[in-house]
Amino acid sequence: MGSRGPAVVPHPGIGTCASRISLEHKSFGAELHRHASNLAGLPVKPLAPHSVAALRKMKKRKVAELETDALVPTKTPPPPARATPSLPTLLLYDERLQRHAHPDGRRHAECPERLTHIHAALESSGLLSRCKAVSCGEATDAELRGVHSPFYLQRLAALNNASRERLQAEAEQYDSIFMNEHSVDCAMLAAGGVLSMARKIYHGEARNGMALVRPAGHHADAHSPSGFCLLNSLAVSAKQLLSEGCERVMIVDWDVHHGDGTQKIFIDDPRVLFVSLHRQDHQTFPFDNETAEPYVVGKGAGAGFTVNIAWPEPQMGDAEYLYAFQRVVLPLTRCWKPQMILVSAGFDAAQGDPIGDCCVSPAGFAQMTRSLMPYADGKLLLALEGGYSLQQVGDCVAACVRELLGDAPPEDSATNDAISCCESARVAVNETLRAHAPYWPVLHPES
Numbered sequence: 307m308g309s310r311g312p313a314v315v316p317h318p319g320i321g322t323c324a325s326r327i328s329l330e331h332k333s334f335g336a337e338l339h340r341h342a343s344n345l346a347g348l349p350v351k352p353l354a355p356h357s358v359a360a361l362r363k364m365k366k367r368k369v370a371e372l373e374t375d376a377l378v379p380t381k382t383p384p385p386p387a388r389a390t391p392s393l394p395t396l397l398l399y400d401e402r403l404q405r406h407a408h409p410d411g412r413r414h415a416e417c418p419e420r421l422t423h424i425h426a427a428l429e430s431s432g433l434l435s436r437c438k439a440v441s442c443g444e445a446t447d448a449e450l451r452g453v454h455s456p457f458y459l460q461r462l463a464a465l466n467n468a469s470r471e472r473l474q475a476e477a478e479q480y481d482s483i484f485m486n487e488h489s490v491d492c493a494m495l496a497a498g499g500v501l502s503m504a505r506k507i508y509h510g511e512a513r514n515g516m517a518l519v520r521p522a523g524h525h526a527d528a529h530s531p532s533g534f535c536l537l538n539s540l541a542v543s544a545k546q547l548l549s550e551g552c553e554r555v556m557i558v559d560w561d562v563h564h565g566d567g568t569q570k571i572f573i574d575d576p577r578v579l580f581v582s583l584h585r586q587d588h589q590t591f592p593f594d595n596e597t598a599e600p601y602v603v604g605k606g607a608g609a610g611f612t613v614n615i616a617w618p619e620p621q622m623g624d625a626e627y628l629y630a631f632q633r634v635v636l637p638l639t640r641c642w643k644p645q646m647i648l649v650s651a652g653f654d655a656a657q658g659d660p661i662g663d664c665c666v667s668p669a670g671f672a673q674m675t676r677s678l679m680p681y682a683d684g685k686l687l688l689a690l691e692g693g694y695s696l697q698q699v700g701d702c703v704a705a706c707v708r709e710l711l712g713d714a715p716p717e718d719s720a721t722n723d724a725i726s727c728c729e730s731a732r733v734a735v736n737e738t739l740r741a742h743a744p745y746w747p748v749l750h751p752e753s
């Protein structure tokens with residue numbers, strides 16, 4: 307590893323990375339060393355090497371009782387947020403996006419009521435009126451073509467207001483896709499809405515924002531829909547920002563499912579740092595998806611810019627996600643200095659979600675949001691992906707919006723809870739650290 311770092315890519319932010327390491331390493335690295343020492347002698351299975359198969363078999367094991375004061379939270383304070391407080395926090399809520407629904411009329415997990423429940427939660431908590439409301443506008447064909455192929459866009463356009471039989475026949479050709487006569491139009495609106503927000507935030511017209519959009523986007527790639535996703539709104543936004551002068555866009559995907567579409571779009575692009583935290587086991591969509599493994603790090607000039615943190619089992623919660631943030635996401639963010647941070651904000655890792663089978667609390671999502679706000683001059687945009695518990699998705703979005711507005715966290719919120727991270731998650735994070743250590747000197751796997 308040495309000082310090589312991601313020097314394969316001559317980025318402005320990269321050049322300062324190595325010089326920052328000495329400072330960060332002294333504090334962050336010292337904590338890791340101390341942690342390793344504390345663990346020494348404890349009956350904890352050695353962390354390395356582990357095959358993925360071994361990871362999946364590993365029994366989840368809490369070690370909070372084995373550790374008292376040492377773990378990971380970096381003692382390096384984050385830089386102060388530099389966002390201008392007077393700029394608004396944007397909130398996209400557009401009733402037109404409720405038209406997208408399962409054509410059978412049956413209750414589907416990805417239902418229009420998700421948006422109304424979120425809206426109600428924001429209204430009852432008094433957060434809605436404190437945000438600047440924005441609505442959708444359709445993305446242009448040229449903007450969409452930054453990511454999606456002309457053939458795919460033509461195919462989608464032909465489905466707008468198509469017959470039910472035609473839509474069903476089309477949907478059956480893909481994995482986990484449903485469409486009604488409004489679906490394509492809603493996807494266009496969602497992509498345009500997210501892009502408009504990203505532009506406003508990047509160009510300094512707004513502080514940050516939350517986009518309540520559906521259909522979701524992160525499973526859609528250049529040529530096809532997948533997993534309830536038709537157009538990849540955040541990828542379209544990232545590509546457009548890059549064309550408008552932005553040099554480094556970070557996409558953090560905390561949806562419980564791997565952001566396989568986004569990863570595929572940027573797999574060889576060193577201008578986009580893609581970090582996905584997801585379940586990677588046989589029960590989780592996309593099934594048997596080898597591209598979600600930690601050893602998949604990007605290709606060509608993009609090597610090192612795809613980062614997969616793959617949970618080998620369900621029931622990951624605040625401690626596990628915060629541990630991954632402290633060990634991987636935040637060191638990368640500090641080092642690479644993105645100019646804009648986009649979040650594929652799925653809330654299907656929330657406790658009680660009928661699909662995700664994980665247990666992240668609203669406070670956990672809030673803390674992840676808060677931890678990203680000091681970077682990229684506060685230019686942070688969250689766009690809804692999954693999240694299928696109507697109660698939980700409302701509470702989780704409200705917790706994140708409260709952070710975006712700059713409120714102090716509630717007294718009972720999770721803070722530095724990473725010390726109770728389970729062993730299998732530690733091993734998974736270490737797999738990611740080991741895969742990326744050759745590219746990022748700031749990442750330190752345990753031996």
Ligand SMILES: [Zn+2]
Nearest residue numbers: 561563654692
């Ligand atoms: Zn999901």
